[in-house]
Amino acid sequence: MTVGTENGAAKPELIHVRPDADLDHVVEILDREGAVVVEDFADATTLAGLREDLGPGLEESGYSESGYDGVKTKRLSGLFKRSTQMSSVVTQPLYLGSARRLLQKPTHCWIGKVRMEVTPSIQVSFTQAIRIDPGQGRQPLHRDDAMHLWRHPGPPCRLQLMLAMTDFTSANGATLVIPRSHHWDDERPPTYAETIPAVMPAGSALLWQGGVYHGGGANTTDSPRYSLSVALDLGNLRQEENQYLAVPRETVQTLPEEVQRLLGWDRCPPGLGQVETQDPHLLLERTPQELVGMPRGANPLM
Helix, strand or coil: CCCCCCCCCCCCCCCEECCCCCHHHHHHHHHHHCEEEECCCCCHHHHHHHHHHHHHHHHHCCECCCCCCCCCEEEEECHHHCCCCHHHHHCCHHHHHHHHHHHCCCEEEEECCEEEEECCCEEEEEEEEEEECCCCCCCCCECHHHHHCCCCCCCCCEEEEEEECCCECCCECCCEECCCHHHCCCCCCCCHHHCEECCECCCCEEEEECCCCEECCCECCCCCEEEEEEEEEECCCCCCCCHHHHCCHHHHCCCCHHHHHHCCCCCECCCECCECCECHHHHHCCCHHHHHCCCCCCCCCC
16 A cells, blocks of 8 residues: 655655644544654754753663563653653644544433533553664554554544654654554554655654554664654543653642643543542642532532
8 A cells, every 4th residue: 555645756655744734634634544744843942852851861771671662772751750841742733633633522421311412531641752772673563552452443542643853764763654554453464564664854743543553663773763752542541651650749730731631630521530529630739638528510420
């Protein structure tokens, strides 16, 4: 299968858009192709801050012992406690806007004779800085929503990003993607011959649905490839990375409310994540004892 570019180039590559692209257009690409590259996703200041904040931790990290994670690959998690730049990454309009469009689909349930309309929340499920060093081979191709044993075809449960902190090339380990593979069923295996490398300059970001087959490429150069990844999942699924333990409460209190809620300090309708039947966001300013004395919510599922 060949995916053409919007500029008519003959060489197969992923579709690239600018950061001021129309959100409807980006969502349409993600629906159809499953993946898109947003150029200039992060500005120079954000990128420099991320490198400064995350570089030392990656240097100190050990290599993985598993072939899946990469024996010449270093990984660093808990990024919201490590860099103040993460808020601007997760709230970038095309990323957060696309995630809300794709994942937050209204649904309903019956409470007695009342048809209750609900829209699920979304949450940060996973954060990781990645350094693929020279000599690292290709990662096994996989779907990230396999973490939730998600079935295909079907509606998405995740939108993930890979931010290039250095240039991504075919030689240094650019992420390998199989466009449109989110439409496949669960019996069709992926092959490397079907992949397209996400070649992009530093500061660009690859966005892809959780059902898209992908994997890190091989680094045959003499320099490391740096990146970071964030996943936004449906709020009714368990987070892949336990953000309540990964990010201290004191750090969460310094973040914008939208980011606090994305990290899980929120209640997913109709009532998942509640504390004393209350919105857990209240715990950033109140004690659990104070929540007990507050008026109870009117939600019948609470």
